Amino acid sequence: MTDFLTLAEDIAREAGDMLLAKRPSNPEVVQTKSSPTDVVTALDRASEELIRARVRQARPDDMILGEEGGDTPGTSGVRWVVDPIDGTVNFLYGLPEWAVSIAVEVDGEIVAGVVNVAPRGELFSASLGGGAVLHKDGLALSRLRCNSGVPLGQALVATGFGYDATRRAVQGSVVSAVLPAVRDIRRGGSCAIDLCSVAAGRVDAYYERGINYWDYAAAGLIAREAGARLGGLNGKGPSSEFTLCAAQGLFEELHDLLVPLGPERDS
Ligand code: IPD
Ligand code: CA
Ligand code: CA
Numbered sequence: 001m002t003d004f005l006t007l008a009e010d011i012a013r014e015a016g017d018m019l020l021a022k023r024p025s026n027p028e029v030v031q032t033k034s035s036p037t038d039v040v041t042a043l044d045r046a047s048e049e050l051i052r053a054r055v056r057q058a059r060p061d062d063m064i065l066g067e068e069g070g071d072t073p074g075t076s077g078v079r080w081v082v083d084p085i086d087g088t089v090n091f092l093y094g095l096p097e098w099a100v101s102i103a104v105e106v107d108g109e110i111v112a113g114v115v116n117v118a119p120r121g122e123l124f125s126a127s128l129g130g131g132a133v134l135h136k137d138g139l140a141l142s143r144l145r146c147n148s149g150v151p152l153g154q155a156l157v158a159t160g161f162g163y164d165a166t167r168r169a170v171q172g173s174v175v176s177a178v179l180p181a182v183r184d185i186r187r188g189g190s191c192a193i194d195l196c197s198v199a200a201g202r203v204d205a206y207y208e209r210g211i212n213y214w215d216y217a218a219a220g221l222i223a224r225e226a227g228a229r230l231g232g233l234n235g236k237g238p239s240s241e242f243t244l245c246a247a248q249g250l251f252e253e254l255h256d257l258l259v260p261l262g263p264e265r266d267s
């Protein structure tokens with residue numbers, strides 16, 4: 001497990017360094033996906049290619065799932081889940097809120113997760129059962145613990161919005177009902193950083209409709225290892241349908257506020 005974590009950390013650092021070194025002042029958009037605002041830059045692809053090459057070099061029989069390159073089969077029972085840039089829109093605009101996210105699964109269970117917030121010199125990592133750690137400028141700084149005992153009315157809640165305009169209308173109506181019930185809302189633009197912020201106590205909770213597995217695979221482990229609960233609505237697990245993360249008590253309060261709002265509906 002430690003070996004997976006070290007390898008994932010090394011690869012995430014290398015990808016982050018490459019992105020910092022090569023980010024031009026106006027990154028080139030090479031593709032749009034679900035909508036004209038759902039963009040891919042040349043460096044999203046370059047980062048994923050670098051990560052894939054390093055994984056293949058070290059562990060040629062592993063599977064890889066990446067946002068830009070899809071599924072690569074393998075025979076070892078180990079799968080790498082990669083978001084080469086989480087927060088592409090921030091990256092595009094030069095906002096320092098993007099990360100390289102890498103998780104390692106063994107037989108379907110995530111055992112290691114790394115989120116390298118390269119523009120801030122912060123790297124979050126966790127191994128299953130081994131706790132979550134924040135590294136600053138290469139040094140292991142602190143063990144992470146999420147905030148606990150925060151009542152809903154005092155909670156700082158991070159959320160995000162997908163690229164689909166119809167879903168955004170629903171997300172807007174949900175957020176307008178949540179806003180008066182909490183301390184405030186944050187929309188940082190990276191699911192992985194939002195979940196690491198729960199782990200580090202920089203926000204109290206996070207929820208979002210429509211994220212993908214590569215968005216939350218690594219950071220979800222980091223948040224859980226920091227004591228947070230990661231799940232969906234009505235007893236479901238975290239998924240694209242809906243994902244919620246907070247310490248147990250706040251998870252329940254936010255869950256009960258959200259369920260009647262139907263935040264997982266499409267229109
Ligand atoms: C996006 C970010 C964003 C979230 C979107 C994601 P991308 O990922 O995590 O915060 O709100 O749902 O798709 O496209 O920047 O990798
Ligand atoms: Ca993402
Ligand atoms: Ca991405």
Ligand code: CA
Nearest residue numbers: 038039067088
């Ligand atoms: Ca994307």
